[in-house]
Amino acid sequence: MPDEKTAASRAIVLKPLPRTGAALTHDVQRYQLYHLGRMRDCPPRYTYKALAWTLRDHLMSDWMNTYVARDQPGRRRGYYLSLEFLIGRSLANHVLNLGLDEASREALHRFGQTLEEVAEQETDAGLGNGGLGRLAACFMDSCATLDLPVMGYGLHYQYGMFHQRIENGYQVEDPDHWLRDGNPWEVERAEFTCRVPFGGRTEHYHDKAGIHRARWVDTSDVLAVPYDMPISGYRNHAVNTLRLWKSVSTDVFNLEEFNAGSYSEAVQAANQAEYISMVLYPNDSSENGKELRLRQQYFLVSASMQDALRQWRAAGNSDLTKFAEHNVFQMNDTHPSVAVAELMRLLLDQEGMRWDAAWAITTQCMAYTNHTLLPEALERWPVALFERLLPRLLEIVYEINARFLREVSVAWPGDIDRRRRMSIIEEGPVRQIRMAWLAIVGSFSVNGVAALHSRLLREGLFRDFVDLWPDKFNNKTNGVTPRRWVAHANPGLSALISEQIGEDWIADLSQLERLKPLAEASHAAFHAEWRAVKRANKERLAEIIKARCGVEFNPDALFDVQVKRIHEYKRQLLNVLHVIHLYNRINHGRLDGWADRCVLIGGKAAPGYAMAKRIIKLINSVADVVNSDPDVDGRLKMVFAPNYRVSSMEVIAPATDLSEQISTAGKEASGTGNMKFMMNGAITIGTYDGANIEILDAVGKDNFFLFGLHAEKIEALRPHYQPLSYVENDPDLREVIDLLKSGHFNLYEPGIFDMILDSLLSPHDPWMVLADFRSYVDAQERVAQAWQDEARWTRMSILNTASSGFFSTDRTMQEYNAGIWKLK
Numbered sequence: 118m119p120d121e122k123t124a125a126s127r128a129i130v131l132k133p134l135p136r137t138g139a140a141l142t143h144d145v146q147r148y149q150l151y152h153l154g155r156m157r158d159c160p161p162r163y164t165y166k167a168l169a170w171t172l173r174d175h176l177m178s179d180w181m182n183t184y185v186a187r188d189q190p191g192r193r194r195g196y197y198l199s200l201e202f203l204i205g206r207s208l209a210n211h212v213l214n215l216g217l218d219e220a221s222r223e224a225l226h227r228f229g230q231t232l233e234e235v236a237e238q239e240t241d242a243g244l245g246n247g248g249l250g251r252l253a254a255c256f257m258d259s260c261a262t263l264d265l266p267v268m269g270y271g272l273h274y275q276y277g278m279f280h281q282r283i284e285n286g287y288q289v290e291d292p293d294h295w296l297r298d299g300n301p302w303e304v305e306r307a308e309f310t311c312r313v314p315f316g317g318r319t320e321h322y323h324d325k326a327g328i329h330r331a332r333w334v335d336t337s338d339v340l341a342v343p344y345d346m347p348i349s350g351y352r353n354h355a356v357n358t359l360r361l362w363k364s365v366s367t368d369v370f371n372l373e374e375f376n377a378g379s380y381s382e383a384v385q386a387a388n389q390a391e392y393i394s395m396v397l398y399p400n401d402s403s404e405n406g407k408e409l410r411l412r413q414q415y416f417l418v419s420a421s422m423q424d425a426l427r428q429w430r431a432a433g434n435s436d437l438t439k440f441a442e443h444n445v446f447q448m449n450d451t452h453p454s455v456a457v458a459e460l461m462r463l464l465l466d467q468e469g470m471r472w473d474a475a476w477a478i479t480t481q482c483m484a485y486t487n488h489t490l491l492p493e494a495l496e497r498w499p500v501a502l503f504e505r506l507l508p509r510l511l512e513i514v515y516e517i518n519a520r521f522l523r524e525v526s527v528a529w530p531g532d533i534d535r536r537r538r539m540s541i542i543e544e545g546p547v548r549q550i551r552m553a554w555l556a557i558v559g560s561f562s563v564n565g566v567a568a569l570h571s572r573l574l575r576e577g578l579f580r581d582f583v584d585l586w587p588d589k590f591n592n593k594t595n596g597v598t599p600r601r602w603v604a605h606a607n608p609g610l611s612a613l614i615s616e617q618i619g620e621d622w623i624a625d626l627s628q629l630e631r632l633k634p635l636a637e638a639s640h641a642a643f644h645a646e647w648r649a650v651k652r653a654n655k656e657r658l659a660e661i662i663k664a665r666c667g668v669e670f671n672p673d674a675l676f677d678v679q680v681k682r683i684h685e686y687k688r689q690l691l692n693v694l695h696v697i698h699l700y701n702r703i704n705h706g707r708l709d710g711w712a713d714r715c716v717l718i719g720g721k722a723a724p725g726y727a728m729a730k731r732i733i734k735l736i737n738s739v740a741d742v743v744n745s746d747p748d749v750d751g752r753l754k755m756v757f758a759p760n761y762r763v764s765s766m767e768v769i770a771p772a773t774d775l776s777e778q779i780s781t782a783g784k785e786a787s788g789t790g791n792m793k794f795m796m797n798g799a800i801t802i803g804t805y806d807g808a809n810i811e812i813l814d815a816v817g818k819d820n821f822f823l824f825g826l827h828a829e830k831i832e833a834l835r836p837h838y839q840p841l842s843y844v845e846n847d848p849d850l851r852e853v854i855d856l857l858k859s860g861h862f863n864l865y866e867p868g869i870f871d872m873i874l875d876s877l878l879s880p881h882d883p884w885m886v887l888a889d890f891r892s893y894v895d896a897q898e899r900v901a902q903a904w905q906d907e908a909r910w911t912r913m914s915i916l917n918t919a920s921s922g923f924f925s926t927d928r929t930m931q932e933y934n935a936g937i938w939k940l941k
């Protein structure tokens with residue numbers, strides 16, 4: 118959004134650039150020559166830059182016009198606060214949204230290059246861990262496509278999600294220096310730099326009117342410099358902004374130290390500030406409580422709230438009592454929940470408001486999304502750390518808590534235990550701030566991300582708060598953007614769908630329903646084309662696997678895929694146990710009802726999560742044995758796909774037949790990988806968990822392989838869980854466990870899988886893997902049966918795509934807007 122002030126006041130309207138192939142050729146060539154200095158040859162990685170700059174020029178007029186159209190006093194805006202945006206690549210996405218596919222291809226053809234090879238040069242923007250960060254990116258896409266005035270606020274990490282290599286079967290992490298070659302999409306907006314305070318102390322005084330006030334003084338400030346990324350809507354000329362903050366030192370040299378001869382110390386101090394936005398924390402679904410992480414959270418939140426206030430004023434507003442009418446902030450998980458206290462600070466200390474007025478505003482413009490029920494992911498910050506880093510914020514949190522607990526006491530007089538449970542401050546040897554409680558108390562809306570998840574929150578973790586404020590709590594089932602995950606990732610399927618029902622489905626996914634009649638076997642030609650598309654996608658994936666992993670996947674076999682972060686609750690182990698079971702069947706000649714399978718597992722483990730890393734080693738070890746055993750003879754293949762990321766999912770989802778969604782029931786809040794697979798015609802084998810339940814409802818039980826204990830049964834069984842009894846009573850399971858114990862998969866590294874065996878066989882295994890083994894294996898046999906009936910499988914596949922309309926983030930965003938944001 119170029120120069121907000123002048124754009125607004127003079128209402129410059131930039132004209133769109135010419136969009137022909139010839140015009141694009143000219144622009145690309147100009148960048149190649151006059152910007153990159155490439156005269157004779159311009160390899161694809163440079164052409165990528167030239168084309169990206171060209172497309173950015175094309176986005177500019179829409180970006181500016183979108184801004185100008187919304188820059189009016191009284192206009193309501195939304196802000197999405199997230200520590201993560203897992204964007205992936207942008208080029209092909211903008212080409213699709215701008216409708217410049219043919220023109221771009223024509224231009225590149227002139228240089229002897231294809232759009233695919235040029236797009237392949239782009240490094241993924243991996244500014245997130247997994248589902249939560251990818252959700253934020255899909256939300257941005259849908260807001261732009263719906264022309265909703267929503268701005269994303271995040272951090273401009275220098276290093277995104279680490280790069281994963283596999284060495285001798287073990288994960289090795291390399292830093293992801295994604296900005297090495299620059300980021301052609303971003304625009305630095307130094308003029309909107311903010312100052313974020315840390316440390317220091319507070320002073321209290323009475324102002325001229327005799328009102329008690331606080332000052333935060335002696336702070337060590339850090340500058341927040343915004344980098345804007347354009348977020349284009351699908352063919353609607355709307356371009357929203359993702360604003361990412363980079364931390365920069367206030368002054369490169371502390372002059373005093375410099376003069377005292379401490380040159381390098383002075384420079385080092387400057388570097389400290391820059392660490393804040395240096396690296397993304399690679400933990401998915403768990404917190405690590407590091408001081409730098411709290412610094413990141415406050416840095417994001419303070420810069421963003423200051424910026425939102427500034428924008429609101431720049432649009433011509435001044436009456437602060439109207440602020441909540443004009444602004445809404447959605448917090449993506451508890452990570453940015455200190456925003457509640459920060460908005461209070463700005464309103465009290467900087468705007469001079471009184472507490473009640475400030476609190477009324479805050480609680481009318483903050484909204485909170487919870488993403489997990491895992492206790493290890495519930496953020497708590499030690500009071501002592503908070504006090505040292507954010508002393509003024511701690512005072513405000515205390516005051517919020519004191520007033521809140523008074524409300525609790527009025528509602529439940531004498532209920533001391535309830536007060537203790539609901540207090541934002543957790544008492545104990547180490548006093549901690551419960552960030553989720555702060556988010557709930559400070560928000561007018563609290564939502565979970567799938568129907569089951571929201572119900573479990575209401576009945577469990579948040580029950581006390583539901584008693585107090587039943588109307589605050591709601592559900593917004595997640596989604597994914599069909600532009601990236603179907604239109605772009607699966608051009609073959611997209612063309613086939615559009616041939617049948619036109620192109621409207623791309624921005625209105627409910628239209629896919631119209632494919633349902635075509636699922637009947639009488640449409641034999643359509644079925645054949647459907648299979649041909651899947652087949653071509655499988656060939657494309659098989660080639661990549663062959664090149665990267667040296668393993669041959671036969672496209673005629675069932676492609677059985679589980680890609681997601683490696684975590685015990687997601688139960689990649691259950692998948693491995695099934696593969697070992699299949700291997701045993703081959704070795705014992707039990708081949709009745711056999712279907713050839715290629716099993717693909719991929720995902721990153723948090724570098725500090727020892728068990729997850731060992732699971733990766735097990736997958737690789739089992740794969741080595743299976744793939745090199747001549748008796749297996751191509752009936753079973755297994756691969757661990759390294760460095761799973763957005764751009765790999767774009768190739769994997771379209772090529773998948775069977776989508777593995779096998780978490781312990783009650784543990785996966787929603788899942789979104791499940792939705793990407795469904796849209797691309799994969800059939801799910803899944804537990805009754807997260808959004809799997811809604812997928813099952815949409816597609817019907819005949820088109821979904823359901824297995825496993827439900828959440829209530831899991832919890833009822835937990836106290837009596839006896840994994841050994843399953844081993845004793847199930848010969849297939851016994852065989853699998855015995856083979857694992859025998860060291861067959863780790864002949865040269867004895868004992869390395871003991872920790873996995875111990876966990877599987879422990880009555881305290883929280884994920885209760887063995888409880889679902891039999892049910893899972895039985896479901897897999899139903900899968901094999903269905904696979905052998907080609908017509909039946911094709912029908913199921915078509916019905917999955919046809920029933921996936923609900924899982925578009927366009928629907929999700931419409932629900933957020935109708936229920937929470939109320940934007941025009």
Ligand SMILES: *Cc1c(COP(=O)(O)O)cnc(C)c1O
Binds near residue numbers: 247
């Ligand atoms: C969709 C996606 C995820 C989330 O997958 P789940 O199966 O829902 O855990 C994680 N990482 C990437 C790269 C994704 O595209």
